[in-house]
Amino acid sequence: MIAENLARLKDRIAKKCEIVGRNPGEIRFIAVSKYFGTDAILEAKKLGVNDFGENRAQELMLKFEKIGDKVIWHFIGTLQKNKVKYAVRTAEYIHSVDSVELLEEINKRASSLNKVQKILLEVKTSFEESKSGLTNEEEIFKIAEQAKNYLNVNLIGLMTIAPLTDDEKLIRKSFRDLRLLKEKMNNAGINITELSMGMTSDFEIAIEEGSTMLRIGSAIFGERDYSKDWRQI
Numbered sequence: 001m002i003a004e005n006l007a008r009l010k011d012r013i014a015k016k017c018e019i020v021g022r023n024p025g026e027i028r029f030i031a032v033s034k035y036f037g038t039d040a041i042l043e044a045k046k047l048g049v050n051d052f053g054e055n056r057a058q059e060l061m062l063k064f065e066k067i068g069d070k071v072i073w074h075f076i077g078t079l080q081k082n083k084v085k086y087a088v089r090t091a092e093y094i095h096s097v098d099s100v101e102l103l104e105e106i107n108k109r110a111s112s113l114n115k116v117q118k119i120l121l122e123v124k125t126s127f128e129e130s131k132s133g134l135t136n137e138e139e140i141f142k143i144a145e146q147a148k149n150y151l152n153v154n155l156i157g158l159m160t161i162a163p164l165t166d167d168e169k170l171i172r173k174s175f176r177d178l179r180l181l182k183e184k185m186n187n188a189g190i191n192i193t194e195l196s197m198g199m200t201s202d203f204e205i206a207i208e209e210g211s212t213m214l215r216i217g218s219a220i221f222g223e224r225d226y227s228k229d230w231r232q233i
């Protein structure tokens, strides 16, 4: 099933890229494997997928212990300060930095591992209460400037989750706002290149709006069983 899903997905990505005149090679494809076991990850890897996304630090640790750095791990979930050490130990990219405190802790942990941690700032581009992420532009600029002072973090871009809605206009606006913010930051001398946006239900709009990192789960692995305990994965 994973093979067919992947083939179909790659095809849709390629078609959309062709329509908007983008090179699929410039878009990093992250398979979001949360709630799925290492068998599924290894199967996807065999089919050429190298990037995997997880949203819980302990689940990522568990999988990392089994698979190690044969694949590239992305941490995409809400990160608590006391879990930073797990994310830094395992993930090449942390997409969900949303405070100076987190930035500082990541720098500290990365420093003790002699690592430069690639990070993105999570921006809330929707008005949903449940979503996390930064909303204040001044604060976003402040964190980005602060990141320049830390030797063990490398701020490479911005991440967002679009609102959960059927209204395509709202989804597009959310992605466009992220792109415009990136351009504004670039103009202010903040050298970021990545836009992590687009999931199963909205990745085609994200490609149109300039996404460079797609985070796609269910279109590859199928529906998630949320009743499953991650320790059993």
Ligand SMILES: *Cc1c(COP(=O)(O)O)cnc(C)c1O
Residues within 6 Å of the ligand: 032, 034, 055, 076, 077, 161, 199, 200, 201, 215, 216, 217, 218, 219
């Ligand atoms: C689960 C998750 C995804 C993938 O969602 P799908 O709808 O399964 O593609 C992407 N980004 C984040 C932050 C997630 O938690």
